Amino acid sequence: MLFRQIFDSGSATYTYLLAARLGAEALIIDPVLEKVEQYLRLINELDLKLVKAIDTHMHADHVSGIGALRDATRCVTVMGQESPTDVVSMRVRDGDWVEAGDLRLKALHTPGHTAESYSFVMDDRVFTGDALFIRGTGRTDFQAGNSHEAYDSIFGKLLTLPDDTLIFPGHDYNGMTVSTVAEERAFNPRLQVSSPEEYAKIMDNLALPSPKMMDVAVPTNRAMGLSQEKGVKEGWGLSAGDAIAEADGDGALLVDLREVSERRHDANIAGSVHAPYAALDQYFRPGGLLQFESTTGGKRLIFFCSYGERSAMAVEAAKEAGLTDVASVVGGIKAWMEAGGPVIYDEGANQDGGGS
Numbered sequence: 495m496l497f498r499q500i501f502d503s504g505s506a507t508y509t510y511l512l513a514a515r516l517g518a519e520a521l522i523i524d525p526v527l528e529k530v531e532q533y534l535r536l537i538n539e540l541d542l543k544l545v546k547a548i549d550t551h552m553h554a555d556h557v558s559g560i561g562a563l564r565d566a567t568r569c570v571t572v573m574g575q576e577s578p579t580d581v582v583s584m585r586v587r588d589g590d591w592v593e594a595g596d597l598r599l600k601a602l603h604t605p606g607h608t609a610e611s612y613s614f615v616m617d618d619r620v621f622t623g624d625a626l627f628i629r630g631t632g633r634t635d636f637q638a639g640n641s642h643e644a645y646d647s648i649f650g651k652l653l654t655l656p657d658d659t660l661i662f663p664g665h666d667y668n669g670m671t672v673s674t675v676a677e678e679r680a681f682n683p684r685l686q687v688s689s690p691e692e693y694a695k696i697m698d699n700l701a702l703p704s705p706k707m708m709d710v711a712v713p714t715n716r717a718m719g720l721s722q723e724k725g726v727k728e729g730w731g732l733s734a735g736d737a738i739a740e741a742d743g744d745g746a747l748l749v750d751l752r753e754v755s756e757r758r759h760d761a762n763i764a765g766s767v768h769a770p771y772a773a774l775d776q777y778f779r780p781g782g783l784l785q786f787e788s789t790t791g792g793k794r795l796i797f798f799c800s801y802g803e804r805s806a807m808a809v810e811a812a813k814e815a816g817l818t819d820v821a822s823v824v825g826g827i828k829a830w831m832e833a834g835g836p837v838i839y840d841e842g843a844n845q846d847g848g849g850s
């Protein structure tokens with residue numbers, strides 16, 4: 495496995511670049527905006543294809559690099575479903591798998607530092623974001639933080655992983671790089687408590703100053719979504735209402751770019767074909783499925799995803815591949831549903847509003 499731990503000294507943030515091997519598909523966790531050029535150089539040097547950029551939560555101490563990486567590589571941005579960010583390509587929930595080539599990470603909802611904090615488990619290691627540090631824990635006094643929830647996340651989830659699980663945190667302020675579950679249970683001073691109340695008392699009395707960057711970082715990180723205006727101006731970004739009307743006729747084929755897990759727990763559109771965003775290169779190449787007239791019937795391809803990011807990027811990629819009659823649903827299936835578009839659910843799906 496290829497594993498790089500990259501440190502941003504300005505915010506004491508750790509960023510992780512992961513891939514199964516040189517030349518493979520890669521994902522990055524908690525990238526920092528100022529270091530995006532450095533990540534891109536490294537990705538290029540290692541011949542990697544960045545397919546996902548994950549933020550463990552909405553950061554208050556630095557501006558995230560996921561938006562800039564998406565713009566540079568067309569990768570999928572990933573956050574937890576509770577994220578207050580305006581647009582993110584894909585929202586995960588507890589237990590979902592995040593895949594990049596042969597890599598698989600399991601999302602664990604670990605709220606407390608913020609409501610939308612997630613940790614990601616991969617084989618022998620866990621990326622804890624700001625839920626758990628080495629000999630410390632993430633503060634719980636802003637952004638819907640909650641010390642009782644933090645206790646449950648740490649003791650009920652992270653410390654129940656096998657003792658030798660490696661812990662890779664989102665920050666370190668003391669020069670440490672890695673720990674283990676057993677080590678933190680034994681030596682983390684904040685975890686030497688016997689009840690949630692005792693932990694909450696410690697956390698609720700830290701009286702920490704606000705992060706220096708907070709006034710800049712939070713609003714910027716909240717508004718990182720891909721602007722979908724370009725598509726509207728150029729005529730390929732369809733409003734949900736227009737997409738619903740077009741889908742009603744015979745001239746269009748709806749193409750669902752979401753992943754299997756999203757289709758399973760969110761709403762689906764009857765009659766759409768599934769072409770996951772990660773596999774689009776194959777579909778677009780000469781002789782690929784979406785180039786075949788027998789598949790598309792010569793119809794206009796209307797891409798959709800959860801919120802419209804992936805579909806907008808797919809239109810750009812499709813045009814580069816020589817497809818001309820392609821469009822994107824602005825706002826994704828969420829907007830489609832808000833506009834009254836018909837949906838169906840997989841059997842056993844959790845019907846909590848779709849596209850969440």
Ligand SMILES: [Fe+2]
Nearest residue numbers: 552553554624
């Ligand atoms: Fe944080």
